[in-house]
Amino acid sequence: MGGVEVGAKESSSGSGQKRSGVSRGVALLDFILRLVAIIATLASAIAMGTTNESLPFFTRFIRFRAKYNDLPTFTFFVVANSIVSAYLVLSLAFSIFHIIRSGGAQKSRVVLIFFDTGMLALLTAGASAAAAIVYLAHKGNTRTNWFAICQQFNSFCERISGSLIGSFGGIIVLILLILISAATLSRR
Template sequence: MKSGGDSTTIDVVAHEGSGTSKGKGPILMAPVKEGKGGMKRGMAIIDLVLRSGAIVSALAAAATMGTSDQNLPFFTQFFQFEASYDDMPSFQFFLIAMSLVAGYLVLSIPFAIVSIVRPHASGPRLLLLILDVVALTLATSAAGAATSIVYLAHNGNASSNWLAICNQFGDFCRNVSGAVVASFVTVVTFMFLILLSALALRKHH
């Protein structure tokens, strides 16, 4: 009976130990939660770095386009050859669109910082995701419109009597081409930003 009682006592203790380990389950999960928070904070830091790079590329695109202007050296007082971005509506739209995109990116920096400080908050991340999609659409349309004009400036179009002007206005074409390249850098950066936001929001569920 004594050994049987001891066995019963041992069984009860083992049972309670098992229950205790189950009770400590949520405590053991705390480091995992902290690890997820660290991952989200790391993604938010990458988002901030990419967003800062997109500001530089968008501003470079707008500034380069806005200063694209060239006069040919052979002109008189009454007649001259000039190429300027404001001669073409597509380039004007490009300048306005990229300026708006750059302004939005600057305003989005505080929300990106909030995402670093509070990595588990989904509100700022969701807002950035929606606005990034809108900005991506605007930047893509501006880059596409400007690209078509740059292509015509370099190659012309015999069917519609568009003459290639880059042989004469080399500096102008280099500037607008550089602006278009910078705008596509902005577009690609926005794609990564949207992907990061989507992954961060997915981690919340």
């Protein structure tokens, strides 16, 4: 009967090592996804923040110009992406902590879920508001006499559309981060 107890102890310690390895792998995935989200949100903020285009009108001295800060929605988009990007850089410390110490990091995971959810809401608000303006820039609205400007300002529209793609990619990564943290907490 003593041999059975020893065998049970050995199998439970093997299971603990397996669980620790899985937790470390999940923590590493969390770190990599945070890096991807940083790149996506920072690139979106930079792309939108540096977007401008000027076109001549009748003469070369009179010009029409389109710049991101002409619309407060795009300014909000840049600020939201910048805030989320800065948060993600700071959250890398927690992610590294989870890699080093895979067990007993439940409280820090709860904190990350809380802040990740807040950043997801901020990023979604900024990207959604900017998406509405980008749609108007591409399609216009004849009922309200808002003309589509993308026929004239091609470069401007391409950059703001690309910036939106990066931001929505960041949203998807944040959703994955929240789901990974929640799944890790539910396993314990």
